[in-house]
Amino acid sequence: MAKPKLDRKTILRNSLSVFKEKGYNATTMNDLATANGLLKGSIYHYISSKEELMIEVLDALKEHYSNKVFSKVYDSKLSVEERLDELVSRAEEIYTFEEGGDFFVNIGLETLNTNPKFTEIIQSFFNEWFKAMAFLYEQKGLDVDTAKILAETTVAEIEGAVMLMRLLKDPNYLKRTLQNLKDTFRQTEHEY
Amino acid sequence: MAKPKLDRKTILRNSLSVFKEKGYNATTMNDLATANGLLKGSIYHYISSKEELMIEVLDALKEHYSNKVFSKVYDSKLSVEERLDELVSRAEEIYTFEEGGDFFVNIGLETLNTNPKFTEIIQSFFNEWFKAMAFLYEQKGLDVDTAKILAETTVAEIEGAVMLMRLLKDPNYLKRTLQNLKDTFRQTEHEY
DNA sequence: TTTAATCTACCAAACGTTTGGTAAAAAAAT
């Protein structure tokens, strides 16, 4: 029988989907194997352990955000407002259409005291997000300190809205927050 | 050895402490028994199952917030600002000094797709918080709809800050958010 | 002496992981 090989990307995508729905601890190797069309033991042909798999998933997702989302912020071909729009619409797309809410927060909170390797990746994700957001505010003419604080507040607001969206099963929390972010961003004074 | 009987409150408090540190799935019955000074088998003298215990813990905590925190909002002996202060300082105390961050959010996200009974309690907690917060804004003269939206935004902001505080291990996120909340609340126009 | 609380010992099920083996595909040797 001709056996089509699973490539890394497919495995990571399938596994992410399971981890998103069940979290880390409640996800079994059986779940992960099934999601990849395999039996429990067979998935060890591709991965070394459940923990390693999660680390790979987190790394890949962080890399995706760095290269495809946060990088837009430094694209000098776009206006400052357009850069924010890119960032916002990517956030909206990911939070709304994928089944998960914010994966980094979910896994981060669940494994905070048990899996320091996960925590490390997740923290670096947020620090990159802060940096991108702060850079945008600086482009608007705010001084470094104010931009930093405003960036952190913005991220906190978005994350809080995502959480409520998940828990209360109402997407309006996030929609409203993102719209509000765009509005107040436009009102922020611009340096010419 | 003298065996003093454990009362419900102590059991719930000890168990809460474990659940806060490890979450639901990573907490074992052994952990819970040890935290109560018992061996695994003995704790079943007090509880019927791990799931039932968690439900009791969530219920008790929700009841605590209703009676001791949110209720302050309706206390006509206090000024509107004083009522907000009560709410804020309670929040700060709980989030900062207990080991856990926001228990409801942590457990809510972890068990969202696996334990609907938990979700139900957690949702009702947030709805009570919304109601209290909206009532405060109404006392400030805002119309019902605006007050509701502002209340939800406020809760989202606080929760986002608590999450970042936990994940990045920096209490400043929350402190800043709560200070900001008090400031903007005072600036909101008051109806005489 | 009765009753309540705790310990010890245990169970069945589920967990993550390893093993022995098989069949097909790819590579190497003829």
Add this chain to the structure above:
DNA sequence: ATTTTTTTACCAAACGTTTGGTAGATTAAA
């Protein structure tokens, strides 16, 4: 071009451990 060898992909079964939960003996209090 055919055969032999090696590699790849997978399965079924089992491993040792841990899980939530139970039953009976033991201890302490009333």
